[in-house]
Amino acid sequence: MGFHFQFQPVLARSDLLLEGLWLTLQLAALGILGGALLGILLAMSRGLGPRATRWLIDCYVELIRNTPFLVQLLLIYFGLPSLGVKLNAEQAAVLGLVIYLGAYVTEIVRAGIESVHRSQIEAGLSLALSRWQVFRHIVLAPAIARVWPALASQFTLVMLATSVCSFISVQELSAQAANIESDTFRSFETYIVVALVYLGLALLLRGLLALLGAALFPAGSGLGRLRQTAR
């Protein structure tokens, strides 16, 4: 006898799916905002200060990018309490996501900053712009415009990576899938539904980031042209 798909028992637990979805959205939003901020700050400060700052930031980037997110999460959730830092699972998850994405954003934005030619900065200074104005308008904004597609795909990857937070008992979408599975015994159907939800989220996020890119760096402006050539 063949297998009959039964989606009704799974869809009957859509309250759990929605709860999980809501937490996934919160994790993704906090992780992306925090990680982007951390990464941009570190990429900015990498060029400033003593040599040791640059070395420390590079170490952080290499350590995070060359170890699995899951292991980082386990270290934070189980390891930090043994050092006296108390975190619940959700706090550990957000901290882990921010630290993880921060390393990738640092690396991406650094590449963007390094692609700004020296003559641009000299031209800005000769127009009597302050150092901060030069950095803000001539270095940082074009750097981010140029690497926007890379940032957008990294943000999408981090949204998908929130599923790993189920390993430390955060009740996001994947964890709720496991709950529904053990309630209904419809394993395959459960994961098909959840896969479709993630797929919808990923497409939505990609669309939103493309719109945000177009709004931040309008097509007619100089920044917009940088964004176009980056494709």
Place this chain on the structure above:
Amino acid sequence: MIRQFTASEFIFILTSARWTLLLTLLALLLGGALGFLVAIGRTSRYASLRWLAGGWITVVQGIPVLILLFLSYYGLALAGFDLPPIIAASVSMALYASAYLGEIWRGAIQSVPWQQWEASAALALSRAQQYRHVILPQAFRIAVPPTVGFIVQLVKNTSIVSVVGVIELARAGNLVNNATFSPFKVFGTVAAIYFAICWPISLLARRLERRLHAGRAN
């Protein structure tokens, strides 16, 4: 009784890395073969094939590896295959790799100048001959650095298959932590082993990247 984190625990974790490496290798071989088909499909003359391969990439890249793992695990079981977890794990990692490698290799194929297609067509090469003798050898050079870079992602993502009971690095760390309860030492060790595997690959990818661009003006 709580055990200490001693040399024997360390060796247990270290030797479990062989499953991490085996999974990576299987995923690379299987996923590479499938990814090659995806890349050829994406650059096909037929719109339906391009659409199919593009759809595959979009769908797989829009689903977390964890969910791909469960889909393969339960899907294979329902299809009547009674397979050990390591096989289901390899299949899911291969599906994941096929989408990313397919996209990387599509980019490499499309970065070969279109005049190369025209010139080889003018020499009356068949489509297969064009791929085999003209396009792929040039695309290969461009594809190597990002492919090596992707292997790092693959190694790291094998940690997720610990959830179906394959005792690879991450799972071994969990088991030892449950027995010794010294999470900092245990997961620090696990992280260090992953780093020892991934960092050299990352450095290699970066070196290959530099060498590829060395001959160019910019």
